[in-house]
């Protein structure tokens with residue numbers, strides 16, 4: 001495959017911490033440009049990742065013919081003008097979440113993508129994470145062939161009533177965050193806008209039905225419980241606290257469906273019960289493992305690496321050394337983006353898919369503003385007009 005020439009537009013924390021390291025070693029991409037109006041951000045990105053060119057002006061990237069795609073990881077206020085600018089120039093776009101912060105903005109983005117026929121991906125990366133892909137596979141296998149293991153206790157046998165709920169899925173997502181780690185701008189929109197699109201999208205990966213309502217208890221800034229109801233009666237509950245600690249894993253996902261339980265423990269370990277011929281425990285490699293000498297993988301491996309990171313932070317007097325990260329799917333989503341640019345297929349997190357989680361997040365904000373009322377979600381919420 002010819003490598004895709006790409007520009008990174010917005011070279012702040014996310015670009016330098018994740019996308020630029022991934023792009024600079026990715027065989028499907030050629031890192032052509034770094035673009036940022038902030039001279040410090042631009043200079044550090046250029047020094048660390050060596051793009052072929054640099055600029056403070058997005059318009060300069062528009063004119064570069066060899067640049068086929070852009071990855072936009074810019075400040076939220078710059079997102080829509082940059083999407084319009086690059087889409088109209090025919091550049092394929094990978095844009096960081098949230099895709100929009102209002103319904104007019106969301107509809108505008110959907111319309112521009114539709115009119116220009118570019119490949120468009122939103123950075124809801126978790127749906128591309130190896131652990132999530134594997135959980136989706138196991139769940140689908142159980143849906144297609146719901147065979148109970150021979151040890152399942154069937155007290156009533158033939159006398160047992162058949163329950164409607166057997167066809168539904170219950171998803172529980174627990175997020176442990178620490179607001180001391182946030183940047184100043186993150187406090188404006190809060191975790192409901194900045195983070196929850198990830199988890200609303202993730203819940204949707206496991207529930208093959210349309211969401212029809214949301215309800216939020218708690219505050220927009222953080223510390224909330226979101227409930228999402230789906231047409232088939234499935235429910236997703238997302239519990240999020242920003243008063244937690246990075247001394248403990250950030251995210252736990254539990255999926256319950258028709259006698260099966262699938263648990264994703266911080267995306268580095270999956271545990272499965274009630275699905276025939278599946279191992280109880282599967283582990284997934286860490287991303288950019290800082291402590292490869294620690295052989296233990298999975299959640300126990302995560303704890304050991306966390307303790308090693310805490311020791312190193314104390315020894316060096318550098319508390320920006322954080323525990324090692326699981327693979328959250330950023331690299332795989334880039335791979336999918338490149339493949340779809342070449343094949344013309346719809347990306348894993350294209351505009352229509354991403355619009356669902358974005359619209360849910362916007363309805364969650366309405367629910368929070370109304371003091372926790374249940375807010376309906378309709379299919380028009382995810383459409384361009």
Ligand SMILES: NC(=O)c1ccc[n+]([C@@H]2O[C@H](COP(=O)([O-])OP(=O)(O)OC[C@H]3O[C@@H](n4cnc5c(N)ncnc54)[C@H](O)[C@@H]3O)[C@@H](O)[C@H]2O)c1
Pocket residue numbers: 009010011012013014015035036037038041058073074075076078082096097098123124125194
């Ligand atoms: N998917 C994830 O896991 C994840 C994690 C963190 C952040 N993010 C997202 O990444 C994006 C960036 O977040 P961040 O933490 O890197 O923010 P940041 O503030 O560190 O970086 C943003 C950069 O954009 C630049 N910028 C502003 N206007 C621009 C313009 N017109 N053209 C080019 N660059 C411009 C700023 O100068 C800054 O350097 C946000 O959308 C955020 O929500 C995603």
